[in-house]
Amino acid sequence: MSLADERLPVAKPVPPQTSSSRLSAVWLGIRSPHDGDQDVARAVRNVFPRQPAAARINREHHLLITHALAQRGMTQILDLGCGYPANGQYGSADPLLSQNTHEVVQRHWRAASVTYVDNDPDVVNARRTEIAATASQTQTRTRLADITDMADLLDQVERSGAVTRDRPVAVLAHDVFPWIPDDDVICSCVASLREWLPPGSALSVTHATADMTPTWIQRLTGVYAEAGLSFRPRGRGFTTDLFGDWEDLYGGPVRVIPTARHQLGHHESKAPDFHSAGYAGVAIKPST
Ligand SMILES: C[S@@+](CC[C@H](N)C(=O)[O-])C[C@H]1O[C@@H](n2cnc3c(N)ncnc32)[C@H](O)[C@@H]1O
Numbered sequence: 001m002s003l004a005d006e007r008l009p010v011a012k013p014v015p016p017q018t019s020s021s022r023l024s025a026v027w028l029g030i031r032s033p034h035d036g037d038q039d040v041a042r043a044v045r046n047v048f049p050r051q052p053a054a055a056r057i058n059r060e061h062h063l064l065i066t067h068a069l070a071q072r073g074m075t076q077i078l079d080l081g082c083g084y085p086a087n088g089q090y091g092s093a094d095p096l097l098s099q100n101t102h103e104v105v106q107r108h109w110r111a112a113s114v115t116y117v118d119n120d121p122d123v124v125n126a127r128r129t130e131i132a133a134t135a136s137q138t139q140t141r142t143r144l145a146d147i148t149d150m151a152d153l154l155d156q157v158e159r160s161g162a163v164t165r166d167r168p169v170a171v172l173a174h175d176v177f178p179w180i181p182d183d184d185v186i187c188s189c190v191a192s193l194r195e196w197l198p199p200g201s202a203l204s205v206t207h208a209t210a211d212m213t214p215t216w217i218q219r220l221t222g223v224y225a226e227a228g229l230s231f232r233p234r235g236r237g238f239t240t241d242l243f244g245d246w247e248d249l250y251g252g253p254v255r256v257i258p259t260a261r262h263q264l265g266h267h268e269s270k271a272p273d274f275h276s277a278g279y280a281g282v283a284i285k286p287s288t
Helices: 020-028 035-047 051-071 101-108 121-133 150-159 183-196 214-226 236-241
Strands: 076-080 113-118 140-144 170-174 202-208 278-284
Touching: 020 035, 020 051, 020 121, 035 051, 035 214, 051 101, 051 170, 051 202, 051 278, 076 101, 101 113, 113 121, 121 140, 140 150, 150 183, 183 202, 202 236, 236 278
Parallel strands: 076 113, 076 170, 113 140, 170 202
Antiparallel strands: 202 278
């Protein structure tokens, strides 16, 4: 795929069945739901009323950690499983959440390169349309790719010039792994990512968990399964292991903690842990 292709909308009809990307956009109030989304969204709220709030906690963390990484000088960002843009056609219910990764990073570094990646063609279409309509986004690209084929993805982003390995890269993998059913596949694609990234690079992960509210999350998993969606919450150990021998962003062993507590500035940082329904961790690749 050429560079130009990374910026062109892909023409694909929107399938009737809901998806993790569409539901996420419904929780954040950034897209008008399709018919297929409404029933699933209602069923989810019935078994886990806190789901929209948990999605907002995750999104606020995404923005805060992107800001923190930009402040540390990260000028190359890979946003894996990026989801729909926040301020597209429908705007956002919450001004705080009406920001996209590239807007946060490029506020610090105008020439920072941001590559969005998603395997949902409609998400890629919406991202490319949004980017084409806003300012001179020459450094912002969107790639249609499955992150489970990590070697191919990394090869493509390097060959296209979106990312160079002569300086650190920040990789954001927020609420994407729960939608990939196979533990071994995730571990092996993250291992190849860790190996490929240059020293000083960052890996930020958020992951849904049932650790705090097992019964609710079990019911939630059942609702998703009935809707044809594979959703796999995982324990703290799984997320911790994804960082291998890397160090925490703030030094020492990697802290994997309820998402709202990770960044002090988070509006929900004092909320009970079960509100997050997920863990966050951020690590840096050591230089040796
Ligand atoms: C719940 S949304 C999360 C969106 C955003 N990262 C956030 O934290 O708000 C999950 C996104 O991951 C994407 N996704 C799921 N599996 C993927 C895969 N194997 N490769 C690339 N993207 C994937 C979905 O299409 C969806 O847009």
